[in-house]
Amino acid sequence: MASSSKRRGGAGGGGAEKKDLFHVVHKVPAGDSPYVRAKHLQLVDKDPETAIVWFWKAINSRDKVDSALKDMAVVMKQQDRAEEAIEAIRSFRHLCSRQAQESLDNLLIDLYKKCGKVDEQIDLLKQKLKMIYLGEAFNGKATKTARSHGKKFQVSIQQETSRILGNLGWAYMQQSNYSAAELVYRKAQSIEPDANRACNLGLCLIKQSRHDEARQVLHDVVLRRISGSEDDKVVARAKQLLHELEPVTHVTSPNNAGLSVSEEIMERLDLVLNEWTPFRSRRLPVFEEIATLRDQIAC
Structure with missing residues (x-):
């Protein structure tokens, strides 16, 4: 009886284990x-x-x-x-x-x-940047645990800021606001260089007819000098952009277009450049440099 009871208990335990495994x-x-x-x-x-x-x-x-x-x-x-x-x-x-x-x-x-919904996307990305600047992101911590494809990994404030700026740059690209896109892409790259964002920056420069600068950025990807350039698809994209540049002659953008774009940059990045300047992040005061870039563009 004892052995029979034990077998039934064992069978029940096996059923529970199968259920847990499911x-x-x-x-x-x-x-x-x-x-x-x-x-x-x-x-x-x-x-x-x-x-x-x-x-x-x-x-x-x-x-x-x-x-x-x-x-x-x-x-x-x-x-x-x-x-x-x-x-x-x-x-x-x-x-x-x-x-x-x-x-x-x-x-x-x-x-x-x-x-x-590009405008809504830009507004929310700016809000996330503001939270980082004020030290309110990651519940006040310097890193957070993220998950991708079932694996956990640590993300730093710097990495998150660079990622958000990259998304903001792409959103500006969708609006054909290439000067604003360049501004935030360069800031993202200064925090954490990334090959895919470098390709986007190269495209942004191409759209502004600044082909020599674009070639320099894209060559860094092709020569695998930037983090992420081990991805063959990213390198292939950089090569394709360079190939498209080959027959292009230099074109100078009208001066009045540059002035209007500068005004638009100032308006769209108002949160980053104006409202946040009285504060200093406890962990990542990255936005002072953007203010310097703004002054250069406004000149």
């Missing part, structure tokens, strides 16, 4: 709450539309609201419902914890990009 393999939480059901529908049943319904139920019942709102927005984005995802975040982020706000902002930036 949750690990499929990366779904255990239980039967609305959020758990939503994750099962999303990851196991591959039924995104029904998963969204259950994510809504989780939010309304206050079941893991932080995760439910973020996961639902991601699924909506995948289903080409980005506008709806934006509205959901705006309407319900007040239910989320303070710790979740930064990741919600990052998600909003991606959604704005997908929807072509």
